[in-house]
């Protein structure tokens with residue numbers, strides 16, 4: 466058949482609309498799809514037939530009839546393919562094999578003893594290959610790989626600057642695609658975390674409604690993933706969200722970025738190393754047992770961190786007016802000891818109209834937000850470029 470480019474494009478768009486409708490609202494009949502999308506029944510039938518042939522949609526049971534024959538219902542086959550989502554942290558790499566709806570099939574963690582890019586690349590490849598071997602048979606097999614890294618990443622997937630890894634200009638995406646022959650997406654860990662929370666951490670109703678969201682990742686530093694009108698806000702060159710380096714004490718301690726008094730010196734794990742503190746450990750996970758046993762030193766550090774977190778969050782809320790703000794990363798696990806001070810500081814400093822309907826939550830995915838957000842980022846291009854046959 467001879468078809469113009471425009472027709473092919475329209476068909477492709479319609480097909481991805483139909484797939485998305487089934488993915489988010491199944492079970493649906495062909496008649497329901499037709500009335501919900503405005504596409505006529507013949508078009509729906511053709512597109513659904515293609516999606517079934519590709520293994521992305523399947524028919525099940527009989528639905529309710531409004532008179533006449535009961536219709537077959539359509540469901541999304543989330544196991545038509547798999548993706549791998551990876552978070553590179555300072556002390557470890559964690560990865561998951563997930564299906565196309567973010568359900569975790571297998572999960573692995575490798576410790577990182579050093580940060581030399583060649584060594585880290587070797588470990589990433591080792592993790593990916595182990596996860597690939599765990600993939601069950603499926604029509605599309607592994608459709609992509611997503612990574613969240615603690616640094617600034619440009620559009621080509623090159624890590625430009627990752628101070629906590631000591632990296633500059635590492636072409637991560639290009640190297641992995643060459644090595645594996647699969648599409649790779651690389652993003653900053655906080656941006657990935659924001660997507661993980663939005664797409665896999667909320668029930669369907671919230672996911673549809675929340676458009677302006679800030680995800681604060683508080684761990685070895687602080688980064689923010691900003692979603693504006695449902696899309697990640699990257700800034701002009703992709704570097705937005707470095708909130709950890711906003712100044713909250715103009716004459717404060719020196720920061721590795723070259724400035725002074727940066728937020729993350731007071732509100733991330735960097736606060737543990739402040740002079741005169743002498744804490745029993747320097748990682749949140751190791752401090753939690755001390756907090757549970759009422760260690761006064763640890764409790765007072767968590768309360769101070771809570772207060773400082775609240776101060777920075779109030780600045781962000783006043784600047785961006787988000788409808789939801791989610792706190793994630795390792796420090797979210799210290800919630801019982803820092804939440805009250807944090808909320809008090811936000812109440813004292815955020816402007817009244819800004820905080821009136823603001824929802825503040827802690828991450829529902831815990832330490833998995835970035836990994837699952839990276840998996841989502843690898844899934845979205847596959848679902849969006851479902852092929853059209855003419």
Ligand SMILES: [Zn+2]
Nearest residue numbers: 710720722727
């Ligand atoms: Zn700084």
